[in-house]
Amino acid sequence: MSLYYLQKVLYDINRDLAVQKQYQDDADTLFDNYALTDEERNALKQPDIGLLYVLGVNGQILMHFAAFHKIEWADYLQLMRDGITEHGPVREGVYAMTVVGERFTDNGNVES
Amino acid sequence: MSLVYAGVCSHGPGITARADQADPELRDEFYASLDKMRQDIEDSGAEALMMVAAEHFANFFMNNMPAYCIGMADQYEGPIEDPEWLKIARTNVPGNSDLSKRVITEIMQTVDTAFSEEWKFDHGISVPLNFLTPRYDLPVIPANINCQGPPLTPLGRAWEFGKAIRRACDAVPEKIALVGTGGISHWPATPDSGKINLEWDAEFMRHFTNNDKHSMLGYSDEDIYRDGGQGGYEIRTFIATAAAANGAKADVHFFKPIPIFATSCVCASFQL
Numbered sequence: 001m002s003l004y005y006l007q008k009v010l011y012d013i014n015r016d017l018a019v020q021k022q023y024q025d026d027a028d029t030l031f032d033n034y035a036l037t038d039e040e041r042n043a044l045k046q047p048d049i050g051l052l053y054v055l056g057v058n059g060q061i062l063m064h065f066a067a068f069h070k071i072e073w074a075d076y077l078q079l080m081r082d083g084i085t086e087h088g089p090v091r092e093g094v095y096a097m098t099v100v101g102e103r104f105t106d107n108g109n110v111e112s
Numbered sequence: 113m114s115l116v117y118a119g120v121c122s123h124g125p126g127i128t129a130r131a132d133q134a135d136p137e138l139r140d141e142f143y144a145s146l147d148k149m150r151q152d153i154e155d156s157g158a159e160a161l162m163m164v165a166a167e168h169f170a171n172f173f174m175n176n177m178p179a180y181c182i183g184m185a186d187q188y189e190g191p192i193e194d195p196e197w198l199k200i201a202r203t204n205v206p207g208n209s210d211l212s213k214r215v216i217t218e219i220m221q222t223v224d225t226a227f228s229e230e231w232k233f234d235h236g237i238s239v240p241l242n243f244l245t246p247r248y249d250l251p252v253i254p255a256n257i258n259c260q261g262p263p264l265t266p267l268g269r270a271w272e273f274g275k276a277i278r279r280a281c282d283a284v285p286e287k288i289a290l291v292g293t294g295g296i297s298h299w300p301a302t303p304d305s306g307k308i309n310l311e312w313d314a315e316f317m318r319h320f321t322n323n324d325k326h327s328m329l330g331y332s333d334e335d336i337y338r339d340g341g342q343g344g345y346e347i348r349t350f351i352a353t354a355a356a357a358n359g360a361k362a363d364v365h366f367f368k369p370i371p372i373f374a375t376s377c378v379c380a381s382f383q384l
Contacts, residue, residue, distance in 0.1 A: 004174060011173045015192045015232055059301030059342075060168035060260055063125075064234070067197035073130055080303045094262065094342045097303045104306030104371055 003056045003092050005034040009044065010057060014064040049076065050083020056092030115281040116156040117289035118357045119149055119381035120320075120350050121244075123165070124295060125235035126373040128199045128242060133372045145366035145379035146243035149291070152381060153244060158289035160208055160251045161244065162215070162277065163237050164353055166259035166294045166346040170234035178226035179265035180273055182219070183254040184212040190233025198235055200242050205233065208251040211286055215253060218280035223273050225255075240293050257352060259294065259345040267329045270348040274355025281356070292353030294346030297339065298375035304341070306371035312339045313369075313376040316347060320380070321362045323354050343375065357382035 009031065012019045022030045031041050043051040049066055053059075066076045080097070090096040131139060153161065170192045172178060188205045195202050209229070216227050231254050233241070241248065255277070257270055265273075281288045296316055297309040319327040328351050336344040354362070366379040 007169075008173060008175070011169050015170055053302075058169065058260065063301035064168070064193055067194045070194070070197070073126075073133075077303050077305060084303070094337065095302050098299060098307070098341070104304060104308075 002035045002037060002040065005036055006040045006044075006052070006055060007057055007061055009034045009036070010061045010065050014061065014068065020068065048083070049079040050081075051087055052083075053080040053095070054083045054087040054090055056090055056095070058093055059095040114284055114287050115278055115290060115356065115384065116158050116287045117153050117381065118353055118360075118384060119152075119290075119379070120292040120294070120353050121146060121149060121240055121379050122295060122373070122375055122377045123236045123239045123293040124298070124300065124374045124377075125193065125198055125239060127239050127377070129197055130372050131199070134370055138368060138370055142366055142368070142370065142377050142379070143243070148365060149379055149381065150244045150246070153250075153289045153291075156289055157287050158250065159286045160211055160253055160288050162253040162255060162281070162288055162290045163240065164255045164257065164274075164277070164290065164292040164349045165236040166349050167236045167256050168234050168260055170232045171228065172256065172258065174261050177258055177261050178256070179258050179269070180223060180225040181256045182212060182216050182225050182227050183207060183231040183252075184209050184216060184227045185229045185231060188231045188233060188252065188254060191238035192232050192234050198238065200238050203248055205241065205248050206251045207253065211251070211284065212253050214284050215280040218283050219273075219276040221276070222279075223276045225273070236293060240291060244291065253288075257348045259348050262333075264333060264345055265348065267331060267348060267351055270351045271325065271329060271355040274352030277352065278356040278358055290353060290356055292349040294349035295343040295375040296347065296378065297341055298343030299341035300343045300374050305374050307341070308369045308371060308376055309339055309341075310369055310376060313367075317364060317367055317378070320350055320354055321364055323357060323359055323361055323382075325355070328354060354382075357384065360384055
């Protein structure tokens with residue numbers, strides 16, 4: 001596990017247009033600057049938002065990365081839920097989902 | 113006295129990014145409250161706006177995370193987010209490095225704040241500025257309290273940071289407005305986004321309105337995480353602003369849950 005470096009590459013992508021370009025043009029060379037596992041590299045490349053969430057990426061970092069990929073809000077939330085279904089609970093960090101199988105809709109009611 | 117305004121407001125990215133998904137009546141009422149803040153700040157004669165924010169990894173990371181940092185530049189930029197997603201255009205925002213330096217120097221008498229001569233805003237500052245200084249014509253002094261990457265500064269230290277801000281503002285001749293921005297309870301950017309603990313929010317806002325230091329500092333981070341979510345850590349920005357108000361009570365202009373904006377949205381100002 002190298003959550004620190006996984007988050008760090010996302011932090012660098014999120015805040016720097018030049019790093020964003022490198023990510024798009026030559027992701028492998030960019031990733032060589034960080035200690036990443038193959039699972040993390042693949043999740044970054046796809047991008048696999050659900051797996052990145054399960055690996056413990058801070059939601060604030062992940063949200064900005066999803067926005068960079070033009071992922072709509074409802075889709076972003078669903079991708080995280082799908083990640084948990086596929087890979088299990090969030091493994092690290094403080095952004096774990098608290099209520100399994102529920103959605104918090106605009107009127108404040110909980111919808112299963 | 114040169115602190116001429118002190119208030120707080122919410123900053124969630126949904127406030128602009130997902131405006132079209134909110135109840136229009138509720139959204140417009142909230143927007144009107146933000147516009148009242150803008151007018152009140154303008155009417156105060158403020159020559160600079162100090163923002164106490166809880167940034168979200170736009171500038172600071174766990175390689176060198178300051179508990180507190182204050183900007184000291186003549187220009188800032190933002191937002192870092194995709195502008196089409198946030199629905200706020202990227203722009204340069206004026207600062208005032210000389211004023212920042214004098215404020216920071218005084219704050220350092222009691223708080224070991226970091227400072228930075230570069231700063232990229234994220235939604236935590238860009239969303240409030242979009243409403244409070246929509247023409248970007250008021251110099252901004254960004255300040256940050258780490259509310260994202262634990263371990264976090266204790267609430268009592270956030271109070272001391274706010275006291276130091278007040279002392280520093282009062283020590284310079286310029287008129288300064290102070291706005292703290294953060295959420296109350298929220299579980300932002302998780303599948304639980306939209307979950308709101310209204311009872312917990314109301315209790316905190318009661319303490320905040322009364323500027324009840326003892327009660328505001330009575331929360332542990334375990335309490336906050338359980339009842340207010342990871343977003344609840346951002347009450348540090350409200351606490352610092354309350355400390356800067358130096359015992360004044362607050363008027364709450366808006367306090368209603370808007371789940372698509374991910375939190376109970378707030379506009380409040382102190383009776384300085």
